[in-house]
Amino acid sequence: MLHSTRTRRAAVLVPILALIPVATGLVPDRGAQPPEPANRDASEVAARIVTASLLDGQAYDHLASLVAAAPHRLSGSPGAAAAVEWARKRMTKIGFDEVRLEPCTVPHWERGEVQSVRLTAPASVTGVELRCLALGGSVPSPEGGIEAEVIAISSWDELAQRSADVAGKIVYFNRPFDLALRSTFEGYGGAVDQRSRGAVEAAKAGAVGVVIRSVASAIDDFPHTGGTNYQDGVTRIPAAAISTLAAERLDALVARGPVRLNLELDCRWHGDAPSFNVVGDLLGTESPEEIVVVGAHLDGWDVGHGAHDDGSGCAHALEVVRLLLDLDLRPRRTVRVVLFMNEENGLAGARAYARDHADELDRHVFAIESDRGGFTPRGFSTNAGDEALAVLRELAAPLDEIDAGSVDPGGTGADISQMAASGVPLAGFLPDGARYFAYHHTENDTLDKVSERELRLGAAAIAVLVHAVADREQPLPRNR
Amino acid sequence: MLHSTRTRRAAVLVPILALIPVATGLVPDRGAQPPEPANRDASEVAARIVTASLLDGQAYDHLASLVAAAPHRLSGSPGAAAAVEWARKRMTKIGFDEVRLEPCTVPHWERGEVQSVRLTAPASVTGVELRCLALGGSVPSPEGGIEAEVIAISSWDELAQRSADVAGKIVYFNRPFDLALRSTFEGYGGAVDQRSRGAVEAAKAGAVGVVIRSVASAIDDFPHTGGTNYQDGVTRIPAAAISTLAAERLDALVARGPVRLNLELDCRWHGDAPSFNVVGDLLGTESPEEIVVVGAHLDGWDVGHGAHDDGSGCAHALEVVRLLLDLDLRPRRTVRVVLFMNEENGLAGARAYARDHADELDRHVFAIESDRGGFTPRGFSTNAGDEALAVLRELAAPLDEIDAGSVDPGGTGADISQMAASGVPLAGFLPDGARYFAYHHTENDTLDKVSERELRLGAAAIAVLVHAVADREQPLPRNR
Numbered sequence: 001m002l003h004s005t006r007t008r009r010a011a012v013l014v015p016i017l018a019l020i021p022v023a024t025g026l027v028p029d030r031g032a033q034p035p036e037p038a039n040r041d042a043s044e045v046a047a048r049i050v051t052a053s054l055l056d057g058q059a060y061d062h063l064a065s066l067v068a069a070a071p072h073r074l075s076g077s078p079g080a081a082a083a084v085e086w087a088r089k090r091m092t093k094i095g096f097d098e099v100r101l102e103p104c105t106v107p108h109w110e111r112g113e114v115q116s117v118r119l120t121a122p123a124s125v126t127g128v129e130l131r132c133l134a135l136g137g138s139v140p141s142p143e144g145g146i147e148a149e150v151i152a153i154s155s156w157d158e159l160a161q162r163s164a165d166v167a168g169k170i171v172y173f174n175r176p177f178d179l180a181l182r183s184t185f186e187g188y189g190g191a192v193d194q195r196s197r198g199a200v201e202a203a204k205a206g207a208v209g210v211v212i213r214s215v216a217s218a219i220d221d222f223p224h225t226g227g228t229n230y231q232d233g234v235t236r237i238p239a240a241a242i243s244t245l246a247a248e249r250l251d252a253l254v255a256r257g258p259v260r261l262n263l264e265l266d267c268r269w270h271g272d273a274p275s276f277n278v279v280g281d282l283l284g285t286e287s288p289e290e291i292v293v294v295g296a297h298l299d300g301w302d303v304g305h306g307a308h309d310d311g312s313g314c315a316h317a318l319e320v321v322r323l324l325l326d327l328d329l330r331p332r333r334t335v336r337v338v339l340f341m342n343e344e345n346g347l348a349g350a351r352a353y354a355r356d357h358a359d360e361l362d363r364h365v366f367a368i369e370s371d372r373g374g375f376t377p378r379g380f381s382t383n384a385g386d387e388a389l390a391v392l393r394e395l396a397a398p399l400d401e402i403d404a405g406s407v408d409p410g411g412t413g414a415d416i417s418q419m420a421a422s423g424v425p426l427a428g429f430l431p432d433g434a435r436y437f438a439y440h441h442t443e444n445d446t447l448d449k450v451s452e453r454e455l456r457l458g459a460a461a462i463a464v465l466v467h468a469v470a471d472r473e474q475p476l477p478r479n480r
Numbered sequence: 481m482l483h484s485t486r487t488r489r490a491a492v493l494v495p496i497l498a499l500i501p502v503a504t505g506l507v508p509d510r511g512a513q514p515p516e517p518a519n520r521d522a523s524e525v526a527a528r529i530v531t532a533s534l535l536d537g538q539a540y541d542h543l544a545s546l547v548a549a550a551p552h553r554l555s556g557s558p559g560a561a562a563a564v565e566w567a568r569k570r571m572t573k574i575g576f577d578e579v580r581l582e583p584c585t586v587p588h589w590e591r592g593e594v595q596s597v598r599l600t601a602p603a604s605v606t607g608v609e610l611r612c613l614a615l616g617g618s619v620p621s622p623e624g625g626i627e628a629e630v631i632a633i634s635s636w637d638e639l640a641q642r643s644a645d646v647a648g649k650i651v652y653f654n655r656p657f658d659l660a661l662r663s664t665f666e667g668y669g670g671a672v673d674q675r676s677r678g679a680v681e682a683a684k685a686g687a688v689g690v691v692i693r694s695v696a697s698a699i700d701d702f703p704h705t706g707g708t709n710y711q712d713g714v715t716r717i718p719a720a721a722i723s724t725l726a727a728e729r730l731d732a733l734v735a736r737g738p739v740r741l742n743l744e745l746d747c748r749w750h751g752d753a754p755s756f757n758v759v760g761d762l763l764g765t766e767s768p769e770e771i772v773v774v775g776a777h778l779d780g781w782d783v784g785h786g787a788h789d790d791g792s793g794c795a796h797a798l799e800v801v802r803l804l805l806d807l808d809l810r811p812r813r814t815v816r817v818v819l820f821m822n823e824e825n826g827l828a829g830a831r832a833y834a835r836d837h838a839d840e841l842d843r844h845v846f847a848i849e850s851d852r853g854g855f856t857p858r859g860f861s862t863n864a865g866d867e868a869l870a871v872l873r874e875l876a877a878p879l880d881e882i883d884a885g886s887v888d889p890g891g892t893g894a895d896i897s898q899m900a901a902s903g904v905p906l907a908g909f910l911p912d913g914a915r916y917f918a919y920h921h922t923e924n925d926t927l928d929k930v931s932e933r934e935l936r937l938g939a940a941a942i943a944v945l946v947h948a949v950a951d952r953e954q955p956l957p958r959n960r
Contacts, residue, residue, distance in 0.1 A: 051660045179933070180531045182882055217933060376856070376914050378883065402662055403858065432912060434856050434933045453659070453697060453914045 045329065046398035046464045052327055053319070053460035060452040062090060063315040063374070067305040067447050074136075074302040075342040076108025076273035083298050087278035087314070087339050094322045096280035096337070104352035106342040108273040109137050111302055112266035117211055117242055120147055121260035125253065130246035131221050132211070133303060133442075134265045135195060135228035135239040136345050145264030146170065146209045146238065152254045156193075159201055167206030170263060173198045174213045174251055176244075177437065184217050184433040185372070185411070188440075191215045192226070199239040200231045209263045210239040213247035218438035221245045225301055225441045227345040238265045277349040278339040282321045284470065286332040291360065292470040293336050293367035293424075294320050294462065295416050297343030304445035308436060312374025312455060314339050316429065319459035320466050331471035333365060340415040343371070347414060354418035361422035365475045368427040369413025370462060373439075375431035376454045377402065377461035381410030382427040383420060387477040392427065395468035404461040406430075423478040429462055525809065526878035526944045532807055533799070533940035540932040542570060543795040543854070547785040547927050554616075554782040555822040556588025556753035563778050567758035567794070567819050574802045576760035576817070584832035586822040588753040589617055591782055592746035597691055597722055600627055601740035605733065610726035611701050612691070613783060614745045615675060615708035615719040616825045625744030626650065626689045626718065632734045636673075639681055647686030650743060653678045654693045654731055656724075657917065664697050664913040665852070665891070668920075671695045672706070679719040680711045689743045690719040693727035698918035701725045705781055705921045707825040718745045757829040758819040762801045764950065766812040771840065772950040773816050773847035773904075774800050774942065775896050777823030784925035788916060792854025792935060794819050796909065799939035800946050811951035813845060820895040823851070830895035834902075841902035845955045848907040849893025850942060853919075855911035856934045857882065857941035861890030864905040867957040872907065875948035884941040886910075903958040909942055 053059070070083035084101060091099040117132040119125045151166055153159045154175040159166070173194035181187045192215045199210045214224035223243045230236045240263060242250065253259045278298060284290065296313030300306025317337045324330060341349035354361070368380070377399070384392055392407045399405035412426035420426060431454075439445040469476055533539070550563035564581060571579040597612040599605045631646055633639045634655040639646070653674035661667045672695045679690045694704035703723045710716045720743060722730065733739045758778060764770065776793030780786025797817045804810060821829035834841070848860070857879070864872055872887045879885035892906035900906060911934075919925040949956055 050662075055660045180535045182530075184933075219932075376912050432856050434937065435931045438931065438933070451915045451918065452699075453664075453918070457914065 042395070042468060043398040045467065047401065048327055049323055049329070049463050049467065050402060050460040052323055053456045053463070054453070057319060057456035057459060058322055059315045059319040059455045059459040060450070062318045063307065063311050063450060063455065064447055065090065066311050066314060067307055071305040072302045073298060073300040073306060074109070075106035075275060075299045075345060075348070076270065077302065080275060080299055080341065084276045084278055084341070087298055090318060091278065091280035091337070094318060095325050096321060097283045098281040100279045101276040102279050102352065102356060103274060103276055104341055104348045105272050106275045106348045107346050108270040109345065110268045110270065112140065112268050114264055114266040115240060116145065116262070116264045117240055118262045119259065120262050122257060130250065131223050131243045132240045133223040133225040134267050135241060136225055136301065137228050137230070138239045138265055138267050139236045140267045141209065141238045141263055141265050145262040147262045148208050148260065150254060150259045150261055152251070156201065159205065163205040166202065169207055170209040170211060170261060171198065171202035171207040172211045172250060172254070174247055176213060177215055177217055179217060184437050187217060188215060188437055195226050195241065196229050199228050199237055200234050203235045203237045207237060209237050211261070211263060212239070212241050214241045214244050216244050216437055216440070219244045219248070222442040222444050225303060238263055240265060275341045277341050277353055280321065280337045282324060282330065282335040284333040285330055288334045289363055290333040290475060291336050291364050292333055292466055293338055293364060293416060294466055295338045295340060295367060295369040295413060296371060297341070297415055298339040299341050299344055301344055301441050303441070304443045305447060307445050307447045307450050308373035309440050309445055310343070310371045312450060312458070313370035315374065315455060316370040316459045316462050320463040323459065323463045324467060329467055331467055333470040335466060335470050343414050347418065350415035350418040361419055361424060364419060364422070364424045366425050366427070366469045367416040367419055368429060368462065368466060369416045370429040370458070371413050372429060372431055372433065373436040374450045374455040374458055375435060377404035377429070377431050377458045379404055379406030379408065379430045380427045380465065381408055381412065381430050382425065383409070383412050383479065384425040384427070385477065385479050388425045388479065391476055395472070396465050399461050399464055402457060402461065404457070423480060425476050425479055429458065431458055522875070522948060523878040525947065527881065528807055529803055529809070529943050529947065530882060530940040532803055533936045533943070534933070537799060537936035537939060538802055539795045539799040539935045539939040540930070542798045543787065543791050543930060543935065544927060545570065546791050546794060547787055551785040552782045553778060553780040553786060554589070555586035555755060555779045555825060555828070556750065557782065560755060560779055560821065564756050564758055567778055570798060571758065571760035571817070574798060575805050576801060577763045578761040580759045581756040582759050582832065582836060583754060583756055584821055584828045585752050586755045586828045587826050588750040589825065590748045590750065592620065592748050594744055594746040595720060596625065596742070596744045597720055598742045599739065600742050602737060610730065611703050611723045612720045612726070613703040613705040614747050615721055616705055616781065617708050617710070618719045618745055618747050619716045620747045621689065621718045621743055621745050625742040627742045628688050628740065630734060630739045630741055632731070636681065639685065643685040646682065649687055650689040650691060650741060651678065651682035651687040652691045652730060652734070654727060656693060657695055657697055659697060664917050667697060668695060668917055675706050675721065676709050679708050679717055680714050683715045683717045687717060689717050691741070691743065692719070692721050694721045694724050696724050696917055696920070699724045699728070702922040702924050705783060718743055720745060755821045757821050757833055760801065760817045762804060762810065762815040764813040765810055768814045769843055770813040770955060771816050771844050772813055772946055773818055773844060773896065774946055775818045775820060775847060775849040775893060776851060777821070777895055778819040779821050779824055781824060781921050783921070784923045785927060787925050787927045787930050788853035789920050789925055790823065790851045792930060792938070793850035795854065795935060796850040796939045796942050800943040803939065803943045804947060809947055811947055813950040815946060815950050823895050827894060827898065830898040834898035841899055841904060844899060844902070844904045846907070846949045847896040847899055847904050848909060848942065848946060849896045850909040850938070851893050852909060852911055852913065853916040854930045854935040854938055855915060857884035857909070857911050857938045859884055859886030859888065859910045860907045860945065861888055861892065861910050862905065862907040863889070863892050863900060863959065864907070865957065865959050868905045868959065871956055875952070876945050879941050879944055882937060882941065884937070903960060905956050905959050909938065911938055
C-alpha cells in the first residue's frame with residue numbers, strides 16, 4: 001500500500017518544475033510555482049486556492065457531469081454502477097496518481113411503480129390522494145393496499161400510552177421538524193427518528209402500516225423519502241412519507257374525527273448486490289503513507305438527482321484534488337478521495353473501507369466528509385479532541401476571509417464515522433443550512449438548485465483545510 | 481407631521497394589554513407580554529424575534545402576494561400602480577398605525593416588443609441571434625435596426641486610445657464581472673460602469689450603438705438589463721445587454737476577425753408619470769416624533785418578477801413591523817417603512833422623500849435599506865461614524881446566534897442615501913451574496929429562487945436591529 005514507484009515520481013516533480021520560468025504579465029502565475037511547503041504562507045495559499053476556484057473552478061462541471069451520467073444512484077441499481085464508472089473515469093481525467101474500485105456488498109431495494117396514500121374516510125375526502133414516497137427499504141403492501149383507520153402519534157411516549165389503540169391501524173407519525181431551531185440539522189435530528197424507527201415501533205404495537213410527515217424544513221407538496229429500518233422478530237409493515245402540506249391536511253382531518261386511508265406500495269427487494277467505493281490518491285511528496293481522507297457518498301436516492309445529496313459532496317472532493325494539482329500544491333501527505341457507496345441505506349461502503357483499511361487507519365491523519373449540500377461554506381464541525389481542535393482552528397483561520405473559517409465540535413459524516421473508533425480526527429464540511437432540508441431526498445434535489453459560485457466556494461474551503469492538514473509538518477494529534 | 485392623536489392611542493395600549501392574563505400551556509405566550517423597554521434583555525428579545533419569524537413568519541407570504549399582484553413593477557407602468565395599491569392594502573392589513581401614499585414623479589419607459597442583437601458577419605455566423613435585453617432607458621433603433629461593425633472595448637482607457645476607430649461602429653463593452661472578488665457587490669461595482677456610462681462614452685466617440693456583456697456573476701444565457709444614462713448634448717444611441725454566454729461567443733468571434741451585427745430595439749419613452757412612495761408608520765410609545773426608517777424599493781424591472789430585487793426587501797420591511805406588532809415589541813420611537821418608487825431608473829421616490837421630509841430629517845435617527853436580495857443574513861454595512869458604528873455593533877451582537885451580527889463600514893442603499901447629507905446614520909442589510917448577481921435584473925428573478933427560511937431569517941435580523949435602535953434610550957449618534 002505504499003505506492004513506492006509513484007511516490008518517487010511525485011517527489012521528482014519538484015526540481016523539474018522549479019526549472020520552468022514563471023510567466024510574467026497579466027495572467028496570474030497559477031501552476032508555475034514550485035511547491036515549497038516549509039515557506040508557504042498559509043493565508044497566501046488559501047487565497048490562491050479560493051481565487052482559482054472562483055475563477056476557473058470545475059466543481060459544478062463535475063456535478064453536472066455526474067447527474068447527467070447517473071441521475072439515480074441508489075445502491076445496487078444500474079445507476080449506481082454507472083456512477084462508479086463515471087467516478088473512476090473522472091478521477092483518471094483529473095490526474096489522480098492511483099484510482100481503485102474497492103468492493104463492497106450493498107442491499108438492492110427498488111421503489112416499484114405504485115406508491116399511494118389515499119383517503120377512504122370521512123366521506124368528504126374519500127378518494128383524495130396525499131402525495132407520498134415509499135420509505136427506502138419498505139416492504140410492499142398487499143396488492144390493492146392496506147385500508148385501515150389512522151392513529152396520529154407525535155412522540156414515543158404517546159405511542160406507549162396509546163399502544164392499546166394501535167392494533168390494526170395505520171400509525172401516522174406527525175411530529176414536525178422544529179423550524180425554530182437555528183440549526184436545520186438539529187431540526188432534522190429531532191424528527192428523523194420517526195422515519196428510521198417508526199415502522200418497528202408501530203409494528204410492535206400491532207400497527208399494519210406507517211405513514212410519516214416528511215422530515216423537511218419546507219411546507220410544500222414534495223414528499224421526502226429516506227431509509228427506514230426493520231428488526232428481526234418484529235413484523236415488517238409498509239411505510240411511506242407524505243408531503244408536509246399533505247401532513248398539515250391530514251392533521252386537520254384527524255383533529256375533527258376518524259380518518260381512514262389506503263396505503264399501497266409495491267416496493268421490491270432484490271437481496272444483496274456487489275458494488276464499489278471509488279478511491280483515488282494524490283500521493284504525498286514526503287509521507288505518502290500518511291493519509292488525509294476527503295469523503296462523500298456516491299450513492300443517492302432514486303428520486304431527484306441527488307444534486308445536493310450528495311452529488312455536491314462528490315464534486316467538492318474531486319475538486320479538492322483538481323485544485324491542488326492545478327496549483328502545484330501537492331502536499332507532504334497523501335490526499336485520498338473516497339466516494340463511498342451505500343451511505344443512504346446501509347453504510348456498506350463505509351464499513352468495507354474501515355475494515356479493508358484497518359491496518360493503515362493508524363496512518364489516517366484526518367478524514368473530512370461533505371454531505372450537507374453544496375451551499376455557501378460557513379465552516380466545519382469536528383469530533384477532534386482539544387489539541388487537534390486547536391490546530392484545526394488555526395489551519396482554518398485563513399478561511400475567515402470568506403467567512404468560512406469556523407471549526408466547532410459537532411457531527412462529522414456517516415461514512416467517515418466508521419473510522420472514529422481508530423482515533424482518526426474527523427470533520428464535516430458545514431455549509432449554510434437554510435435550504436438543504438427543503439430539497440433533501442426529494443424529486444426537487446436537482447442541478448438547478450445548486451449555485452455554481454456556492455459550490456466553488458465550498459470546494460475551495462475544503463481544499464484549504466485539507467491542504468493545510470496534509471501539508472503540516474506534524475500530523476494532526478489523534479483522538480484517544 | 482407629529483401624528484399626535486395616534487401617538488396617544490399607541491401609548492395607551494400598554495396598560496390595557498397588561499391587564500390581559502398570559503396564556504399558559506403549549507402555545508408560546510407571544511403577544512401577551514406588555515412592553516417593558518427598560519428591562520428587556522437584548523438577547524432575549526432577539527431570540528424571540530428570530531423564533532417567531534422562523535416558526536410563523538410571513539415574509540414569504542408578503543412576497544408571494546406582491547409578485548402575484550404586481551409581477552412587473554417598472555416605474556410608470558400599470559404594474560407599478562398595482563404594486564402601490566397592493567402595498568397600501570398590505571400595510572393596512574398588517575396594522576400599521578398610519579399608511580400614506582406620498583407622491584413623486586417618475587420616468588415612464590417601455591421596453592417595447594422588439595429587442596434583437598443579430599450577427600451579420602462573418603458569414604459563418606450570419607443570422608445568429610445573441611440573447612439580449614434593451615438597457616433600461618435606451619432609445620430605440622431605427623426600424624430594421626442598426627447594422628455596423630463591432631469594436632470590442634474593455635476599459636475606458638482602451639476606448640480613449642482607440643477612439644479614432646469607433647466612429648460608425650457598435651461598441652461592445654466586454655469587461656467581465658470579476659468573479660475572483662470575494663464580494664459579488666464589488667464584482668458588480670467593477671463592471672456596472674459599462675452599463676451606466678457606456679452609451680454616453682461610446683457616443684462621444686461617434687459610435688452608433690452599444691452592446692454590453694451582462695453585468696452578472698453567472699455564465700448562462702439570461703441577459704441582465706439595468707439602467708443606462710444619457711447626457712444632454714451627446715447623441716443618444718441604442719444600448720442592449722447580451723447574456724454572458726453570448727458575450728463569450730462574441731469575444732471568441734471578435735478575436736478571430738471583423739464581426740458585424742444588427743441591433744434593433746423599439747423601446748418607447750412616455751415622459752413623466754405620477755407615482756408614489758408607500759409609507760407606513762408604527763408609532764413609537766415614547767418619542768414618536770423620532771423616526772427609524774426601514775426602506776426597500778417597490779419598483780422593479782419589467783423582466784422576471786423582481787422577487788429578489790427588491791420584492792424581498794419589501795417583504796423584509798413589512799415583516800419587521802408585523803413581527804414587532806405580533807410580539808408586542810412596539811419600540812419607543814416610530815418605525816417607518818418606506819417602499820420607495822423608482823430606485824431602478826431615477827431615484828425619484830428617494831429624492832421626493834428626502835425633499836418632502838426635509839424638516840424632520842434631523843429626527844430621523846437611523847435608516848436601513850434591504851436591496852441585496854432575500855438570502856441568508858450575514859450582517860449589515862453602514863456609513864455610520866465611529867461612535868454610531870460601535871453602538872450598532874453592540875445592538876447587532878445578539879444576531880451572532882444566527883451568524884448575522886456583523887456590522888462593517890460599507891455601502892447602504894440607493895434610496896436612503898438621499899438622507900446621508902442630513903447626517904442620518906444609514907445601514908444596508910447584507911445577506912449572503914453568492915447568488916444575487918445570477919438573478920438580478922433577469923427573467924430568472926422569480927419567487928422559486930427565494931428560500932422561505934432564508935427570507936424569514938433576513939426579516940428577523942433586520943427586525944432585531946431596527947427594534948434595538950428604535951427602542952434604545954438614547955438616539956443613535958448622528959453622522960457629521
